[in-house]
Amino acid sequence: MRRRLTLLVAATTCLVLLAFLVPLAFLVRQVAADRAVSRADDVVRAIVPLVATSDAGELELSLSGASVPVTVYLPDGRVLGAPAPPTAAVRLASAAGQTFTVDGPAGREIVVPVVTAHGTAVVRTVVPRAELTDGVGKAWLVLAGLGIALVLLGLVVADRFARNLVAPIAELSAVSHRLARAELSARATPAGPPELREVAGALNHLAGRIQDLLRQEREQVADLSHRLRTPLTALRLEAETLRDPDDAARLADAADAIERAVTAIILQARRRGSKRPRTGCDATAVVSERVAFWSVLADDTDRAVHRELPGTPLPVAVPADDLAAALDALLGNVFAHTPDGTDLAVSLTARPGGGGVLAISDSGPGFPQSAPRRGVSGSGSTGLGLDIARQAAETGGGSMRVEAGSDGGARVVLELAGPLTMA
Template sequence: MRRRLIQSTLAVVLVVIAVFGVSLVIVETRTISESARERVHSEAVRLASIVDSRLIVDEQVTAEILSGQITEDRYAVIRIPGRPAIEVGDKPEGDVISATAPGEEGETVTVQEPRSSVTQEVARTLLIIGLVALLAVIAAVLLAVRQANRLASPLTDLAETAERLGSGDPRPRHRRYGVPELDRVADVLDSSAERIARMLTAERRLAADASHQLRTPLTALSMRLEEITLTDDLETVKEEATIALTQVERLTDVVERLLTNSRDPRTGSAVTFELDEVIQQQLAEWRPAYRSAGRAIVSSGKRNLRAVGTPGAVAQVLAALIENSLMHGGGTVALRTRVTGNQVVVEVTDEGPGVPEELGARIFERAISGRNSTGIGLAVARDLAEADGGRLEMLQAKPPVFGLFLSRTPPQKPEDTDRQTVR
């Protein structure tokens, strides 16, 4: 591109120089020739007037007297009637410029100048024009190189930015070049980089959330399948298979929920459901793991409560809290249900040391963990709770108490809102 810009600019300059330079040379040549003729004619008229003035007073007219009256490189011939011709200066050879002026006493004065003087003057003029043209070409080349660099360097930089985007590096560069069109391209690339960065972050977050959320259900499902393979009792097989199918449905719900949250965390499918069923389901799934650890998990509080939310999402939130207590807590884990105002609260507590003071409210941030864990369980749990209009909070640090707040009022449908607006 640089070469093309330089070549095109240089071509334009050369065309302009050719058109105007040739015209200027022709005009200057004619002007110099006309000026030489006028000078010679003026010289002849002036010399004729001198001869007239001397003839009128009967003074002598000789070559010696007139030699100081003409320019050194010119030749003059004075013809006076009845007298021999008077020659002043050296007669030039070759082509000459000649002019004749008559006098009042009948004499004629002819002045000649060699054309070589005109040729030399034309050559000097052509040399000046040539130097000016050369300077114009040099200036044009320098300007073209600068302009080419100004345009080509940003394009190269933009190409590198696009290549970086294609190679998976979506960091915006925020570079501008002072050219509106190129700055517009840079704006689009930076916007694309930011969108790609958000998409990659969402994809990585989805992968991390899926890995964390699916790990425990898959482990429980594999345990159920192992029990099926180790028993010959048909009733036990049916019971375990039914539980396994329920867990598969929960896995499907978890995957759909994660995909929904990855697209729009505000999107929920909240319904009214029996809270006791979800709690008892979690107790049944986690008791084997707690028995293996020599611990217990129990439930207490009000029964037959109905809450608004997505049963699968609520189950995942409770599973995250129960797993957190299993990994970081101690003693018996208790799930207590209570009612406060228009909300149902499920509290999960244990007898462990609690949340370290340095963590505090940051316990719900991603990658924040008190021990060697992923640090995303509680963050995902809070996102799931908020997606259904609820909230997850740490009510107490020592001993740890986490509360899941769910609404008791069914969600209002859009058509109901429209009817109220019309009324």
């Protein structure tokens, strides 16, 4: 923008200078020519009276002292003064008795007829072309220098103006990029024209409003999550009253898992807005533990669980809590949206270059078309399960895709990037 403003001012200045200096240059040349012709004409007019009143000797003496070369053609054919053959203009002036000014190869020729007692004499002089343009070159150089100086001055002023205009815009752009990187403390300094100051104020107000909304969201999530601790405590107490130790242990483990998830939500809400260190986990351990947990429910609902897990640790750039939440969300979708007896499969394979590929598939009816969109579900759910899995995959630079399985069911694939650090 700064360059464009400078070029615009330069172009405008050049056009104005051309419109002013070109006519002025022609005028200077015309004035110089008129001055030279006027000087020669004055000399000729001074000689004209002498032609009619003086004899040849006196006239020759006057011609020799003239400041410009003057030739007099007498009626008897004699030529006095500067020797020059009669030209067509001289003959025409003698015949017509009229004064002429003619441009010729040598310059501008001035002829004046004089009527004497012996006939018509003609006084002639020539203004050389060098005298017609005397001083014009210097004047044009001065005009060109003046034009260049004005253009340079205009460029300096335009650059200064553009810098004062572009600097606040660049600052606004930098602040907007910082806000996009979740640096919500970034603020713009109002500067520049009133319009830019107004934009800076609006951007600062927007940043403050975003901070207020995020603070309210964190407080609401933390409050809501904290309220869940009371029913979880009651659930744990109820589990302790069960007579079957296996059922009691299973219910207590479920309550502990929910409590861990609630704690993670509270911590995440409190840390939102600040940068978190990227941590990783052993995907093999997390997936094995969560599949074992859901296998109990699968047995109760007559579902076969096909698992394909590596026998060695598989590090990925996803925190253990996030990966467990993603897997719980995907497996929960299978149990919630497929009929009992529907088989499911969980596979985890290493990815070339680091990381792994986690795939969850089932032989059910598949996903509705709107399923991949957050908050949209065709089955009466919240529609957030897939989004939780997507965010978990993207935490470490991975991705998620939803596709149809080989048997017509649903298949969700999480691309998990390799870790930076292990948690």
